[in-house]
Amino acid sequence: MSEKTEVKDVDRSLHDEKNEEKHRYKAQKGLTPEVIREISREKNEPEWMLEFRLKALKIYQNKEVPTWGADISDLDMDNIITYVRPDADLESDWDQVPEEIKNTFDALGIPEAEKESLAGVGAQYDSEVVYHNLKEELVEQGVIYMDMENAVKEHEEIVREHFMKLITPNDHKFSALHGAVWSGGSFVYVPAGVDVDIPLQSYFRQNAPGSGQFEHTLIILEEGANAHFIEGCSAPKYSVNNLHAGAVELFVNKGAKLRYSTIENWSRNMYNLNTKRALVDEDGVIEWVSGSFGSKVSMLYPMSILKGARARAEFTGVTFAAEGQYLDTGAQVIHAAPNTTSTVNSRSIAKDGGHAYYRGLLKATDNAHGAKASVSCESLMLDNESKSDTLPIMKLQTDDIDIGHEAKVGRISEEAVFYLMSRGISEEEAKAMIVRGFVEPIANELPLEYAVELNNLINLELEGTIG
Amino acid sequence: MYNKNLVDNLTTGQSKLLSSRRKESYEIYENLTKGDYKRINLFDYQFPEYSPYNKEYLKEKKWQQELMIKKMTDNLNNEEEIINYLDQFKDKKVKKGNQGLDPKYLAMVEAFYNTGLFIKAPQNVELKVPVEIFYELDQENPVLIDNNLIVAEENSNLTIVIDYRMQDQNLKAFHNGLTRVIVKENAVLNIVKVQRFNDQSDNFDSNISLVSNQGELNWIPIELGAKNSVTNNENTLIADGSRASISSVYFADGERKLDLGFKMNHQGRHSSSEIESKGVLKDKAQKVFRGDLYFQKGAGQAKGSEREEVLLLDKTVDSDSIPALFSEEDNVEGEHAVSAGQIDEQRLFYLMSRGMTKAEAKQLMVEASFNPIFDKIPLNDLKGSVINDVKTRIRS
Numbered sequence: 001m002s003e004k005t006e007v008k009d010v011d012r013s014l015h016d017e018k019n020e021e022k023h024r025y026k027a028q029k030g031l032t033p034e035v036i037r038e039i040s041r042e043k044n045e046p047e048w049m050l051e052f053r054l055k056a057l058k059i060y061q062n063k064e065v066p067t068w069g070a071d072i073s074d075l076d077m078d079n080i081i082t083y084v085r086p087d088a089d090l091e092s093d094w095d096q097v098p099e100e101i102k103n104t105f106d107a108l109g110i111p112e113a114e115k116e117s118l119a120g121v122g123a124q125y126d127s128e129v130v131y132h133n134l135k136e137e138l139v140e141q142g143v144i145y146m147d148m149e150n151a152v153k154e155h156e157e158i159v160r161e162h163f164m165k166l167i168t169p170n171d172h173k174f175s176a177l178h179g180a181v182w183s184g185g186s187f188v189y190v191p192a193g194v195d196v197d198i199p200l201q202s203y204f205r206q207n208a209p210g211s212g213q214f215e216h217t218l219i220i221l222e223e224g225a226n227a228h229f230i231e232g233c234s235a236p237k238y239s240v241n242n243l244h245a246g247a248v249e250l251f252v253n254k255g256a257k258l259r260y261s262t263i264e265n266w267s268r269n270m271y272n273l274n275t276k277r278a279l280v281d282e283d284g285v286i287e288w289v290s291g292s293f294g295s296k297v298s299m300l301y302p303m304s305i306l307k308g309a310r311a312r313a314e315f316t317g318v319t320f321a322a323e324g325q326y327l328d329t330g331a332q333v334i335h336a337a338p339n340t341t342s343t344v345n346s347r348s349i350a351k352d353g354g355h356a357y358y359r360g361l362l363k364a365t366d367n368a369h370g371a372k373a374s375v376s377c378e379s380l381m382l383d384n385e386s387k388s389d390t391l392p393i394m395k396l397q398t399d400d401i402d403i404g405h406e407a408k409v410g411r412i413s414e415e416a417v418f419y420l421m422s423r424g425i426s427e428e429e430a431k432a433m434i435v436r437g438f439v440e441p442i443a444n445e446l447p448l449e450y451a452v453e454l455n456n457l458i459n460l461e462l463e464g465t466i467g
Numbered sequence: 468m469y470n471k472n473l474v475d476n477l478t479t480g481q482s483k484l485l486s487s488r489r490k491e492s493y494e495i496y497e498n499l500t501k502g503d504y505k506r507i508n509l510f511d512y513q514f515p516e517y518s519p520y521n522k523e524y525l526k527e528k529k530w531q532q533e534l535m536i537k538k539m540t541d542n543l544n545n546e547e548e549i550i551n552y553l554d555q556f557k558d559k560k561v562k563k564g565n566q567g568l569d570p571k572y573l574a575m576v577e578a579f580y581n582t583g584l585f586i587k588a589p590q591n592v593e594l595k596v597p598v599e600i601f602y603e604l605d606q607e608n609p610v611l612i613d614n615n616l617i618v619a620e621e622n623s624n625l626t627i628v629i630d631y632r633m634q635d636q637n638l639k640a641f642h643n644g645l646t647r648v649i650v651k652e653n654a655v656l657n658i659v660k661v662q663r664f665n666d667q668s669d670n671f672d673s674n675i676s677l678v679s680n681q682g683e684l685n686w687i688p689i690e691l692g693a694k695n696s697v698t699n700n701e702n703t704l705i706a707d708g709s710r711a712s713i714s715s716v717y718f719a720d721g722e723r724k725l726d727l728g729f730k731m732n733h734q735g736r737h738s739s740s741e742i743e744s745k746g747v748l749k750d751k752a753q754k755v756f757r758g759d760l761y762f763q764k765g766a767g768q769a770k771g772s773e774r775e776e777v778l779l780l781d782k783t784v785d786s787d788s789i790p791a792l793f794s795e796e797d798n799v800e801g802e803h804a805v806s807a808g809q810i811d812e813q814r815l816f817y818l819m820s821r822g823m824t825k826a827e828a829k830q831l832m833v834e835a836s837f838n839p840i841f842d843k844i845p846l847n848d849l850k851g852s853v854i855n856d857v858k859t860r861i862r863s
């Protein structure tokens with residue numbers, strides 16, 4: 001008879017550390033135009049941004065909660081404190097960052113990462129960026145990497161031209177909410193032809209109970225520019241359901257190339273309803289690398305809009321759903337120009353009653369002739385308490401295209417385990433090797449620190465297998 | 468139109484239990500709102516005026532003696548048996564995905580059917596010749612609402628061919644049908660359904676089956692006609708080792724629209740299923756393919772596969788594919804694959820270099836793709852005429 005693989009939970013204690021709350025200002029519970037005005041006043045924003053927020057609030061109040069996908073009826077919007085500002089002014093010198101906050105970040109390994117290879121750190125603590133640094137040579141090249149609040153003021157024109165143009169408040173309820181209460185996030189601008197050879201990293205986390213996180217990330221790559229942005233999330237555990245409704249807007253101009261990597265590892269009471277979109281012009285490239293491990297509920301479908309000829313999108317994702325988790329993730333690609341190409345490669349693992357759902361969209365519009373796309377989804381189920389679903393939707397509106405899709409679901413192959421055992425490897429190690437091999441295509445795409453983190457995560461789980 | 472009076476008329480002369488079944492279904496029908504098929508822009512569809520269907524639809528042949536064949540609209544003396552079979556479909560087998568066509572369309576058939584057959588292959592009966600059913604619509608019989616029940620008892624083996632067709636190219640006809648199928652232990656049942664209505668007519672068809680231990684059900688649905696064709700084929704593999712397959716072919720041209728749903732619902736251990744669909748879209752045709760593989764908890768060692776191939780002949784077509792894989796059981800093997808695109812240019816070029824015109828070459832390649840499924844049609848005449856129809860449509 002076949003043996004089942006037992007996989008224990010990850011040791012999350014590192015990520016679940018929390019500090020005592022200390023705030024200068026805390027918005028009242030519930031959402032009213034007054035709250036929005038307060039937020040805007042507190043941020044000292046230009047008038048147009050306040051107007052934008054109020055308009056988005058109206059849309060938010062009139063939009064229904066989506067009925068498909070995850071059950072989010074537990075989420076009490078009136079009870080979510082939308083804006084919490086940490087007790088620290090913007091610091092560019094690490095030494096001046098308050099000790100408490102530093103300790104948490106130290107536990108997450110941020111300063112080390114910076115020392116070694118990172119160009120700049122924009123770590124979001126609660127809702128605002130507390131630490132920012134960028135290597136001087138990048139500044140000289142004209143690269144801008146700063147927190148979103150200041151970008152609105154200092155680079156008003158360019159921000160206004162792009163801000164929530166790709167993801168609009170009309171898209172869905174949570175994008176409207178985001179438009180109304182967004183706070184924090186990163187702004188990256190890379191001028192034409194500049195190659196940022198070291199990854200830009202923003203490792204942010206939530207800290208206040210019941211506070212939503214609505215960070216806005218706006219990245220603009222001018223013609224021929226090249227950059228890699230890394231977003232990582234980790235939040236401590238609280239009893240109140242937490243909401244994350246961020247927005248990521250990526251503008252990739254002609255011939256530019258952007259890689260956007262994320263490992264989401266939210267605590268398991270988090271509702272992660274994030275929206276990510278990239279607009280790619282002629283010969284541009286967007287590469288998404290996405291790992292979803294944490295949160296109670298995730299609904300995350302990064303979209304690539306290939307609007308210029310020969311634009312390319314690549315998506316590599318891994319989703320790991322354990323006990324009590326419902327992770328509904330996937331990739332969306334819109335081929336809206338000739339000879340565009342896309343590759344989607346998704347792996348998911350479900351265990352201990354976790355529910356992994358791949359939901360994707362592939363669309364080719366009527367002028368996408370010569371488009372090529374391939375989608376591949378694989379799901380591994382580690383027990384029969386868990387669920388794994390795959391729903392890749394394809395919509396093709398022209399003839400001259402080449403589309404391929406494959407999906408598979410199953411458990412660890414007994415033949416493979418048997419083969420490895422016949423080679424002298426223990427059963428436990430054989431199974432561990434197979435799971436590691438399963439996520440390897442994704443691990444390979446991650447920068448070293450993150451690949452190590454991913455491997456540690458998987459290894460921790462697999463250590464529990466033995467016995 | 469579709470009201471209480473009509474139900475009363477239809478139940479006059481019909482046996483008691485089936486009559487009350489009609490009346491119950493009418494109550495359900497009354498309280499439902501019709502669903503829309505938004506992917507093919509079919510909103511608020513209006514059923515046409517009711518009209519009886521008076522033509523003979525069963526080809527008399529010697530299999531009449533070996534099988535039990537009755538018209539559902541007649542006064543039947545075995546209606547208890549029929550009701551017992553129908554009751555097996557009552558409890559909902561699935562929570563997920565599509566559950567037949569829209570409930571209102573189903574209730575409409577059950578309340579207002581104007582034709583329909585009960586076909587039963589008794590235990591151990593093996594039929595060499597296929598049962599042939601022809602539903603042919605014309606001026607006098609423009610509305611077809613057929614309610615069929617097919618039962619293959621233990622160890623039986625039979626093939627049924629149902630041909631939905633019409634000659635008249637200008638008539639605007641309507642079909643809403645329901646075919647329920649029960650395959651018992653070790654039985655093998657093949658059902659070929661050919662739909663060739665004209666481009667003015669609308670077609671709605673639901674097929675629901677239950678397959679028992681080691682039973683085998685093979686569907687061959689061939690969709691070549693109708694302005695709007697919405698079909699659903701849902702199979703529940705209820706017991707150990709049950710098997711089901713669907714080999715579907717469709718061809719849509721002009722401004723025709725197809726919404727095809729196929730579903731395999733695995734409950735039994737070692738159950739296996741296969742969905743294969745091959746289609747061609749031409750002109751401004753629009754199609755939606757929905758394929759669900761659902762492994763329910765307890766369906767250990769079940770296997771399911773789903774494959775869709777679609778050839779796109781023009782840049783004005785619109786092709787949606789929604790293959791879904793739902794799994795609650797780890798010990799299963801499920802996979803699906805979709806490939807979509809135009810005809811391979813190199814092959815086309817090769818054929819043309821051999822003296823074929825472009826149209827001929829395309830036609831040959833479409834035939835090559837369809838033939839493995841057409842070969843499963845057990846009647847040579849029918850097969851020939853289906854191939855001819857495809858040829859005509861490609862050329863036009």
